[in-house]
Amino acid sequence: MRKPYVQRQRADWWLRNPAYRRYMLREATALPLLFYTLLLMSGLYQFTRGEAAFLGWLELLRNPWLLALHGVALAAALFHAVTWIALVPKILVIDTDRLRVSPTVVKRLHQVGAVVCNVGLLLLVLLLVGGGR
Amino acid sequence: MTETVTVRVQRYRPEEDQEPWAQSFEVPYSEDLSILDALNQIKDQQDPTLSHRWSCRMAICGSCGVMINGEPRLACKTFLRDYRGKDALEVRALDNFPIERDLVSDISGFIDHLETVQPWLIRSDEQPVSAGAYRQTPEQMQRYAAFSQCINCGLCYAACPQFGRDPAFLGPAALTLAQRYNLDSRDEGASQRMNWLNAEAGVWSCTFVGYCSQVCPKDVDPAAAINQGKVASDINYAVNLFNILRGKDDA
Amino acid sequence: MNAGDAPDIRALQADIVIVGGGGAGLRAAIAAAEANPQLDILLLSKVYPMRSHTVAAEGGCAGVIQLHDSLDAHFDDTVSGGDWLCDQDVVDYFVHHATEENLRLEHWGCPWSRKADGSINVRAFGGMKIERTWFAADKTGFHILHTLFQTSLKYPSIRRCDEYFCTDLLLEDGACAGVQAIDMRNGTHTLIAASAVILATGGAARVYRYNTNGGIVTGDGMALAYRQGVALRDMEFVQYHPTGLPGSGILITEAARGEGGVLTNSDGYRYLQDYGLGPETPLGEACNKYMELGPRDRLSQAFWHEAKAGRALATSRGEAVNLDLRHLGEARINERLPFIRDLARTYVNVDAVHEPIPVRPTAHYTMGGIQTDRHTATALPGLFAVGECASVGLHGANRLGSNSLAELSVFGRVAGEQAAARASQGPAVDPRRLLARAQDNAAGWESLREARGGEHLATIRDEMARAMEDGAGIFRLPGQMQQTCAKIAELKGRYRELGLVDRSRVFNTEWLNAIELGNLLDVAEAMAHAALARKESRGSHQRIEDFPERDDAQFLRHSLVYRAADTPRLDWQDVVITRSQPAERHYGAAGQQESKP
Numbered sequence: 001m002r003k004p005y006v007q008r009q010r011a012d013w014w015l016r017n018p019a020y021r022r023y024m025l026r027e028a029t030a031l032p033l034l035f036y037t038l039l040l041m042s043g044l045y046q047f048t049r050g051e052a053a054f055l056g057w058l059e060l061l062r063n064p065w066l067l068a069l070h071g072v073a074l075a076a077a078l079f080h081a082v083t084w085i086a087l088v089p090k091i092l093v094i095d096t097d098r099l100r101v102s103p104t105v106v107k108r109l110h111q112v113g114a115v116v117c118n119v120g121l122l123l124l125v126l127l128l129v130g131g132g133r
Numbered sequence: 134m135t136e137t138v139t140v141r142v143q144r145y146r147p148e149e150d151q152e153p154w155a156q157s158f159e160v161p162y163s164e165d166l167s168i169l170d171a172l173n174q175i176k177d178q179q180d181p182t183l184s185h186r187w188s189c190r191m192a193i194c195g196s197c198g199v200m201i202n203g204e205p206r207l208a209c210k211t212f213l214r215d216y217r218g219k220d221a222l223e224v225r226a227l228d229n230f231p232i233e234r235d236l237v238s239d240i241s242g243f244i245d246h247l248e249t250v251q252p253w254l255i256r257s258d259e260q261p262v263s264a265g266a267y268r269q270t271p272e273q274m275q276r277y278a279a280f281s282q283c284i285n286c287g288l289c290y291a292a293c294p295q296f297g298r299d300p301a302f303l304g305p306a307a308l309t310l311a312q313r314y315n316l317d318s319r320d321e322g323a324s325q326r327m328n329w330l331n332a333e334a335g336v337w338s339c340t341f342v343g344y345c346s347q348v349c350p351k352d353v354d355p356a357a358a359i360n361q362g363k364v365a366s367d368i369n370y371a372v373n374l375f376n377i378l379r380g381k382d383d384a
Numbered sequence: 385m386n387a388g389d390a391p392d393i394r395a396l397q398a399d400i401v402i403v404g405g406g407g408a409g410l411r412a413a414i415a416a417a418e419a420n421p422q423l424d425i426l427l428l429s430k431v432y433p434m435r436s437h438t439v440a441a442e443g444g445c446a447g448v449i450q451l452h453d454s455l456d457a458h459f460d461d462t463v464s465g466g467d468w469l470c471d472q473d474v475v476d477y478f479v480h481h482a483t484e485e486n487l488r489l490e491h492w493g494c495p496w497s498r499k500a501d502g503s504i505n506v507r508a509f510g511g512m513k514i515e516r517t518w519f520a521a522d523k524t525g526f527h528i529l530h531t532l533f534q535t536s537l538k539y540p541s542i543r544r545c546d547e548y549f550c551t552d553l554l555l556e557d558g559a560c561a562g563v564q565a566i567d568m569r570n571g572t573h574t575l576i577a578a579s580a581v582i583l584a585t586g587g588a589a590r591v592y593r594y595n596t597n598g599g600i601v602t603g604d605g606m607a608l609a610y611r612q613g614v615a616l617r618d619m620e621f622v623q624y625h626p627t628g629l630p631g632s633g634i635l636i637t638e639a640a641r642g643e644g645g646v647l648t649n650s651d652g653y654r655y656l657q658d659y660g661l662g663p664e665t666p667l668g669e670a671c672n673k674y675m676e677l678g679p680r681d682r683l684s685q686a687f688w689h690e691a692k693a694g695r696a697l698a699t700s701r702g703e704a705v706n707l708d709l710r711h712l713g714e715a716r717i718n719e720r721l722p723f724i725r726d727l728a729r730t731y732v733n734v735d736a737v738h739e740p741i742p743v744r745p746t747a748h749y750t751m752g753g754i755q756t757d758r759h760t761a762t763a764l765p766g767l768f769a770v771g772e773c774a775s776v777g778l779h780g781a782n783r784l785g786s787n788s789l790a791e792l793s794v795f796g797r798v799a800g801e802q803a804a805a806r807a808s809q810g811p812a813v814d815p816r817r818l819l820a821r822a823q824d825n826a827a828g829w830e831s832l833r834e835a836r837g838g839e840h841l842a843t844i845r846d847e848m849a850r851a852m853e854d855g856a857g858i859f860r861l862p863g864q865m866q867q868t869c870a871k872i873a874e875l876k877g878r879y880r881e882l883g884l885v886d887r888s889r890v891f892n893t894e895w896l897n898a899i900e901l902g903n904l905l906d907v908a909e910a911m912a913h914a915a916l917a918r919k920e921s922r923g924s925h926q927r928i929e930d931f932p933e934r935d936d937a938q939f940l941r942h943s944l945v946y947r948a949a950d951t952p953r954l955d956w957q958d959v960v961i962t963r964s965q966p967a968e969r970h971y972g973a974a975g976q977q978e979s980k981p
């Protein structure tokens with residue numbers, strides 16, 4: 001008689017194949033970013049608690065471990081952005097009878113957009129910092 | 134002496150076994166022997182009780198999907214030569230499906246999903262055949278061409294951890310099929326199919342692992358189709374919201 | 385079930401049962417559902433419908449559409465291509481409805497290849513004087529099958545029994561009253577009572593060693609009907625396709641030649657000009673009915689002569705000639721023949737853009753089949769047959785490529801409507817009345833499952849396939865034909881001594897393969913005996929040694945094979961001729977001469 005064997009997904013499924021490991025890596029880029037957000041928020045909190053607290057927080061930032069973590073967060077963000085933008089043309093297909101944008105253009109627009117936003121933010125920060133002096 | 138290759142084949146005999154096990158066979162090596170040929174040789178000459186599905190042996194009927202060294206593949210489009218020098222060659226039933234017997238999976242759930250998405254041309258005004266063909270330019274056809282190449286082999290379901298977690302997820306091929314019709318310039322059924330795309334088991338269950346597209350033997354790119362479906366679902370949501378805000382909640 | 389008891393039977397009921405989920409079966413199901421939505425239609429298939437071998441058809445599907453073409457021209461090409469053994473009333477009906485059916489498929493979503501302006505494109509095909517072959521790149525059958533399957537899901541009255549293997553037809557009061565099948569998932573014998581049964585089980589080229597067919601193409605329906613006393617007609621006519629891959633037999637579509645591919649021998653010479661198909665056409669300019677676009681039987685025969693003269697290439701997979709596509713260039717190959725490029729790369733490790741593809745003739749298509757009238761009805765009331773398993777009288781002695789896919793829709797629709805008409809009138813069949821018969825049948829299949837003889841399944845199958853190749857192949861030589869008939873008889877005897885190992889009921893493919901082998905042997909027997917009886921050469925049936933000429937005086941007739949105790953019984957049926965009198969078949973320059981007024 002029939003007795004189908006039901007295969008249960010194993011807890012370690014994501015370790016068993018390079019494609020899954022890459023996927024998990026991309027998902028894991030969220031962790032350094034989470035850390036970075038928490039850090040910023042704690043900075044904001046210290047700021048509300050007065051100058052001494054904020055200076056203490058700034059001091060903390062010089063910790064080499066934290067510096068390294070910043071590096072990791074940056075790398076993770078870049079990795080995520082690059083892999084994401086590479087996939088965009090497949091998802092955002094603009095191809096109708098009235099309007100057609102080639103996949104390469106969609107991709108370039110995203111790349112340009114990313115660069116413009118980042119450079120813009122940087123300039124804004126520099127401007128604010130400069131103006132503050 | 135002719136070179137032989139050891140193939141480890143998963144066996145599961147429902148009347149005797151509690152769970153699957155592996156059996157090794159020696160097969161004479163040849164450059165153009167496919168894994169399917171090897172399985173057929175084993176069945177003909179060594180163990181007639183081995184069960185597997187096959188028919189066309191030219192990668193178009195979609196019968197022969199199996200796991201080969203952990204990857205979902207068509208047995209008829211994979212060759213012994215690709216595994217020469219590797220220490221093992223292991224053939225198992227597709228992941229994520231119940232195993233009926235040996236290499237035969239129970240794919241009925243997958244077929245049900247295909248049937249769910251209303252995969253036929255829907256028109257508000259069905260024209261009589263005497264009116265001739267609907268016009269469709271090669272460019273318009275190109276928009277859904279890749280998504281219409283699916284042979285329903287199920288490899289992408291074996292590759293999809295989301296389907297593995299929850300068999301109710303409509304999954305790559307079914308969602309791609311919906312998208313195939315949604316993108317067809319002759320079709321007007323996208324809003325009906327939106328019910329399935331938007332549903333719990335629809336596009337939003339996909340976390341974009343992307344492995345489905347890698348294993349697809351026909352370059353269908355189901356991951357792209359599903360995520361295009363997400364964009365369509367977003368737009369649909371926005372439009373509905375807009376209409377509701379304007380007081381037209383019949384949308 | 386306990387040993388010794390009668391086997392358990394599950395009984396189902398429907399108005400119409402369709403055996404086969406290929407192009408023909410699906411089209412019939414849709415037609416029946418549209419004709420009468422009240423009818424309960426059950427579509428039964430030993431594989432999921434989209435696995436059916438229609439999926440493998442590459443080249444295209446005929447239907448007159450160009451302004452300078454005409455139904456008469458399609459009629460003439462079909463009748464002369466079939467060497468005047470076609471029933472002309474059937475051909476007329478067919479050419480009148482082919483285009484309409486192609487359009488219907490289009491309306492159901494079939495992605496036919498288009499011209500730049502969005503209208504239907506057609507390509508040249510062998511034996512057709514004017515381009516009238518609709519195509520969907522080089523996956524025409526795949527797209528037709530998936531379109532039909534998906535469209536069939538629209539109709540709630542079509543129920544499916546997927547992976548049910550039909551083993552018997554059930555009769556009551558001299559009429560077909562249902563079928564019996566094995567549910568492959570658990571081995572349950574199932575009887576389905578119905579007042580109309582349509583067989584759409586496909587061809588039988590798996591009786592040959594080298595063939596273009598899938599493993600499931602085992603002539604089951606033909607054998608089912610044959611066993612109930614229905615005649616198999618024109619079984620001696622088996623088409624060899626001139627371009628299969630050596631070894632596997634995988635098809636390289638004729639469209640490769642339609643697009644301008646050429647055949648060369650080991651000297652690099654386009655040998656077809658030596659076989660009445662010349663003069664040589666310019667490279668890359670395919671010309672209908674010339675050279676590479678001559679009819680398939682002629683091309684396969686030319687290969688045979690070249691090989692005999694030592695001008696074939698020796699490859700590791702046997703003798704071959706070259707199919708050269710290089711002059712078409714990469715862009716055109718990718719647009720029109722992407723699947724062919726992929727197949728050649730995968731299965732013979734050749735990139736068609738840079739190297740010629742080795743090819744050889746392989747068994748491809750059974751022109752004959754279950755005898756039906758032009759409404760697809762067999763001599764057994766309640767039983768209809770359609771598609772490659774049937775002989776409706778369309779293909780005669782040689783089928784033109786792309787007529788058979790069109791046949792699936794044109795006559796699939798007829799079969800569905802005819803069955804619906806019968807089922808709508810007749811009273812329902814009570815399954816209980818078929819139970820005893822079904823139990824007997826099941827007991828027989830159960831004893832096969834338990835068979836403990838000394839004969840080996842694969843050995844009998846391989847010996848049969850080799851014998852058919854030798855005695856019923858491209859050329860039929862008298863001594864070898866006799867030997868093949870004797871061999872098949874011997875194998876049928878040995879089949880009774882079969883020993884099987886697998887006793888399981890779940891997906892027992894050894895058991896099912898054994899049933900298929902029994903079917904193949906019946907079909908092989910009919911083919912070999914019909915070939916022996918036809919003492920002439922016509923179309924795909926060539927007896928160059930003893931009867932090299934066509935003999936209209938004696939053999940302008942269909943052969944009919946009936947099953948009998950020892951050797952099958954032969955009979956003959958007149959061909960329906962309405963307006964085209966038999967003439968010589970001319971191709972190449974000679975054909976041009978003839979068609980001038």
Ligand SMILES: Cc1cc2nc3c(=O)[nH]c(=O)nc-3n(C[C@H](O)[C@H](O)[C@H](O)COP(=O)(O)OP(=O)(O)OC[C@H]3O[C@@H](n4cnc5c(N)ncnc54)[C@H](O)[C@@H]3O)c2cc1C
Nearest residue numbers: 404405406407408430438443444550586771772786788789
């Ligand atoms: C490689 C190839 C290429 C071709 N190319 C072309 C072409 O370009 N143009 C053209 O016109 N023709 C072509 N042909 C021919 C054409 O494709 C076939 O004749 C046609 O598809 C047959 O369709 P069918 O519906 O009759 O049978 P099939 O598609 O073979 O379907 C048979 C069905 O019957 C079922 N079945 C069989 N036995 C049983 C059983 N015992 N119990 C239950 N179910 C059963 C099967 O499961 C299947 O669903 C080609 C053929 C081949 C092999």
Ligand code: SF4
Nearest residue numbers: 283284286287289349
């Ligand atoms: S999308 Fe690709 S992998 Fe998935 S079923 Fe279709 S052909 Fe197979």
Ligand code: FES
Nearest residue numbers: 190194195197209
């Ligand atoms: S046997 Fe048909 S896809 Fe492999």
